[in-house]
Amino acid sequence: MKSIPLRVRTRAAKSKKHSVQAIVAALFALLVIAASAYTFLVLKHDPTLTDLRGRLLGASTLHPLGTDHLGRDVLTRLLLGGGQTLGYSLLALGAALVIGIPFGIVAGYKRGWVDKLFMRIADGFLAFPDTIVAIVLSGLLGAGIGNLVLAIVIVKWVSYARLVRSTVLSESQKDYIRIARTNGLSDARIMTKHLLPHIAGHVLVLASLDLGKIILLISSLSYIGLGAQPPTPEWGAMLNDSRPYFQSRPELMVYPGLAIVSVVLLANMLGDYLRDRFDVKKEVQP
Amino acid sequence: AQSTDSDAATTAKNVHFLYNFATSSLDPHVDSSYVPLRAGITETLVRLDEENLTVAPWLAESWESEDGQHWMIDLRDDVTFQNGKPMTGDAVKASLERALSESVAIQNALKIDTIEADGDKLSITTTQPFPEFASELVNPNTSIIDVSEPDIVNKPIGTGPFSLTSFTPGSKLEVSRYDGYWDGASPLDTVTFSFNEDANARSLALKSGQVDIVYRPEVESLESLEAIDGMVVESASTFRVHQLTMNMERESIKDLNVRKALDALIDRQGIVDTILLGHAEPAIGPFLPSLPFAPKYDNAATESGSEAAVKHLEAAGYKLENGVMAKNGKPLKLTLLTYSARADLPLIAQVFQSDAKQIGIDVEIRQIDTPEEYMASNRDWDIATYSNLTAPRGDAGYYLNATYHPTGALNFSGSEDPELTAIIDKLNLTVAPEKRAELAEQAANYVHDNVLNSFVLHPSTIVAYNGKKVKNWVSSLSEYYMITNKLDVM
């Protein structure tokens, strides 16, 4: 292994990479701010105003990203949709984490009947298609994005719980957990202080990618009348609405797609950054 | 990529047809996709003559009734089922009886009391005078099949030009020529009838040459399809209408002037030209203008546009203040239902909402899952986009009864207009076609004058096919008849 100088390089490269990430994030934020300022202060489009004669226009100074199939300004909708989309998907993701992680830790750590019961509950949730959950909820509580979030949480929390459980299962075999137990630490403390740091890595990875999946799920469920009601701008719905123009006007799909990609990218960067912070060993031998 | 039929002369002659709806059952009496009839496996006693929009003989040579209650039907005597058995009166009777027992809706539609078979003759008595009886026999769910066959769901045996060779539920069926077909065997050897519910994928399948005829390709892809040498795109108006259903139980909607205003707000031509790219016809009333009983609406030089709408609203006592349309300080707020199963409807809803916003009407769109269900059980909405078949079998009775009669299953407006109900009741008892047409027209005019519902457009069916290969394709108005014995390849 000529690893000795190489390792130095990866360290240096690493810190550089962090600053690159910071620059990318900052540039992105600047871009968004500039675009919003221009759109909202100068152009002042109404995001729901349709204009059948001005539909599917290409990019122009008036419509920097053109107009959609109903003649609405794409950039305005994209920018306004960001808040909606992000807010709700983050809410759903956060809630799924908040439910899933404790469940997983408790089940994996306590074992026995707690675990068994939990596994069965989880299995039960897994057997339900998300559409059913969503439809039932919307039927019982009324359509609306809040219920959609609820439906997503109901479907999603299980995967986190399961993932956490599996890590906890193997981790709790180790001596340091035994010691913690013999120290008489309360289970709650062992779970939060000793086990939690171990699951962060995998959970962050899964969560940062799930953000994209959740946005897409919102879009597919808004198809059956859940989620944001038209004409509310929402990325998933925009993506779905542009399906017919997939060949004639692919950019209609690309814009919200790119928006989602960049959000997932940022989430991923954040996830990796956090993961590195939890990863005390940092690097592996190549 | 072109498919492999360059040497069509030596290989079997096959046409691959791609339909936009998938079915997992082929039971001709139950399945509402009508695939057995559409694929040329089964036939009905009578068919719709799409040129004259009259009922024409098919498996039945002739039919008659004096009083509209006792019917004599004379069957063709040269017809055999695809298993070789002759189509006798008894076989037809058995088939009809199965249809009746399998489906309440068919019972309703046919209102048959008794059937008697005598050789090639059937005598049928309906439970009440029922002039439309013959036209109801157009319904594909009354297809004549050999009910003695064991597996009707997966392998129905009918009398059509093609017999089923294989069926993959939800995916496709393969049919092959029935040589003993009474109207002359098809020149084709086989037909593949497959399903794909994604419009883009259908267009691409045609482009790739994997299929020859595509039903309802993606409208947006037509331009690129037409650019391909030899590709033919046909569009035909249908008996369908996209309408704005008014909930007559709502206070604001009860006001005729409000309804008129909403009607005036709809930018029909704009929607037809842009959203449907011209593959539709702006609608005035429920019936396609070419139908004999469609009113001419000569007096219907009604102005439309937001100014007209504002005028109507002012007549109703509304005033536009600070950009809000309000009456006695109460702003006009409407809930508009829409659903995505028909992709145009949410778009129409959004256009309507935007136009309404311009004159200060606050329209909230609510997207729902199953419209029939929702509209029937929830009354918290004002207007709804909905799509209706208005004369599927060339007769107005079905639509008028279902939509405007107080007992109608699709009467989501909750309309209980005694005058209109009287017209419909009268229509139900009238036998003579001209008289019926007159009554239907009267009903349609009534609906129009009172804006009981507002009609947006009649969408067209688009079919695209490879004109270099396919011969004799006819786009059917009723969307019943697709694979026929005339269809051929070059």
Added chain:
Amino acid sequence: MFRILLRKFLEVFIFLLFIMFVSFLFIRLAPGDPVLTILNVDELSVSQEQVEAMREEMGFNDPLLVQFGNWLLDFVRLDFGSSYSTGQPVMQTLMSALPATAELTLGALLVMLLIAVPLGSLSAVYRGSWIDTLSRMLSIVGAAVPSFWLGLILIDLFGVRFGNLPTMGRDGFASLILPCVTLGLAISSVYVRLLRSSLLDSLSQEFVRSARARGLSEGRIFWLHALRHSLPPVITVFGVSLGSLIGGVVVIEVLFAYPGIGKLVVDAIRQRDYPLIQGYILIMAVVVFVVNTAVDLSYRYLNPEMKLKEKEAHR
């Protein structure tokens, strides 16, 4: 041994019964009922009285518990009812659609493995290198691109422009390629990242250094020592997502006209075809149970300590 089996069996049975009960309540609490479907009202008209009569006849007006009781009676007789829309026995319908979905899912999993294992491994081993960046980009795009779009692009590329892979239907192996690749690409992103993160953990373990000291090749260390140690989280996520994968293939099934169970059940949900939905949930519950039991067993295989501990507990 027999007693353990019996207990396990009972456990599963009670679990299934419970799931079925919950789903029964759940489905029927959803607004709407299948009467209009049963009555086939698309082009035909029925009166509201008839709708009501039908509702009564089908027992939709009975208290839920009575309905469930009836269902249970049939269930014990292994009668799962017939679909409201086609009249076909539910199990037959589902079972005939299951193979298509199964092959689609398995194919997609294969594609996923072919993508995730090399990409995840390489990006863990060469952490911070260009391949790591590349794999991250790919998985982010994979996580953010809807599968219907991906599918259409693949159809356009490999069905229309270059090559003529079948774009629809289920005719043998060739018609599996595009849908499986689409689905596989769509699901692989999570596994790439998860495998990477897990491998990073394993590669920093002490036993890896010991293996190195013994002169084992890096490949051998990777495949036989580190990889296996990093599998549990990956397998776990696989176990949980299999259920939603089977349900979630519906987009692919529609796009490629692949006659699978996903499309069937979405239609059933739309039409409130209760028996079909119940049948589906039953099958899913069994599948989920089997898969996750297998996943649990695999933990034991991957970590013998757990297996032996378990044995002792049963002593």
Added chain:
Amino acid sequence: MILSIEELSIAGQGRTIVDNVSLAVREGEFMALVGQSGSGKSLLSQSIGQLLPPNLHASGRILFEGSNLLERTSKEMRALRGSRISYIFQDYQGAFTPFRSIGGHFDEYQKVHGEKSSAVRKTKAAAALESVGLDAALLRRYPFQLSGGQLQRAAIATSLLLSPRLLIADEATTALDSVSGHRVLELLVAKQKETGCAILFITHDWRHVRRYANRLSVMKEGRIVESGGKHRILDHPQHEYTRNLIDAAPVLSRSLKSGLEEESR
């Protein structure tokens, strides 16, 4: 001179842990390395096989049979490790992959170093285990099923399996009772006689140093404070620290100590 470490420094995160150390091990020699806990003995030994943790790096030269190991490619190193240089790590629990049986490790080890016959591998493994006083039945066990001492002995058995030229034993007997420890060291010495391999033996146990070492080096805070022949250092320690270290050696009783002194040649 089979191994000669010249001016080796190990540093990381701005800290120099091993500072300019030079050390030589002669052919067939039993070289002991003693010293303060945390002085860098383990890191020094790991750097020989390029096995340092990734956040640390070594500079200087490590000549093994004349060539500088720090310049070797990882492939060349792999050929050396296990067969020519073998290790017994201080963390004996990390010596075995948790989900593999002990026998599996023995088998794999021999296989990758070219032993084709599985029967031979099996008998060799069993013999190796028995030579360190373990029952061959332990081959079927998983690492967690062994006691600490058993694990350590198993680790020793693997490292002796292929008769390396240089054996690096990092506190190889810490988990062993005196009887077993003695037996294992006897085995090491016997092996050394038989194959002529050199042993770099890191330990805290003066008894072992006295009894078995030829030469020794004393380490403190990353530096070697003293090295030389055993007698020279034991009897005439020059450095203050060495003296303290020797004085601190635990002894049972006077009589036992004198007995030991008699024994040492």
Added chain:
Amino acid sequence: MIGQSLNSKPTAISSPVLSVGRLTRTYAGADRPAVDNVSFALERGECLGVVGESGCGKSTLSRCLLRIEDADSGSIVLGGQDIARLNARKLRAHRRSIQIVFQNPSAALNPKLKIADSLIDPYEHLARGAQLKHFNYTSRKAYIRQLLEAVELPAELANRYPHELSGGQRQRVTIARAIGIEPDVVVLDEPTASLDVISQGAVLDLLTGLRTSLGLSYLFISHDLAAVHRMSQQIMVMREGRIVDRFRAEDLMAEGRHPYTKELISIF
């Protein structure tokens, strides 16, 4: 710091702080018990040494005492209460009284926690509010510093992760953690095996000092006869899971020892 009043709790000299009766533990699939019918008593302030060959069941015994593993049969009476069958919740109340230092220090520290956190953890949790006799800390930081000092580690190690320590340093950290909360009984499973002799001596002195000052009792497992001899009042010799010999430390060299004990001594 050493030499304050012993223990504020009333100590019944007659009753042992820990007494173990007929403890047996068999691993699944093993042909003989790893711990076989072991009985002994440990007086307050006493150190009981356990020696024996590798694999004789010393660690298993200690794991059973700590209830990390459950013995098949036998009693463990700690402070008057048999903890062998207590459920987890009730057990927790007794946890503080008995602590362990493991044979292998690497696994005993949470790799994701800094040394300071590992140290402070049991203390913050258990001893908060409780008056600790030995460490009269003023703050969290001071407590950690004092503890590290007690085991002769530099204070700067507090901010490192376990994998950044040498084996000996890790072991000292685990010792520090165990004594930090001032238990009644500490089970020391070969605690000094990986320390250099100077540190060994220092740690042993430290342990002895703590024992006398705090009235701790030790079960000192080691294969280093010299260390055991120096530390303990009583010595037990274990072989194949059984106690084969037991005597006062002074009598180590006396006649009449068990042959196995003799072998151990002769090798030394």
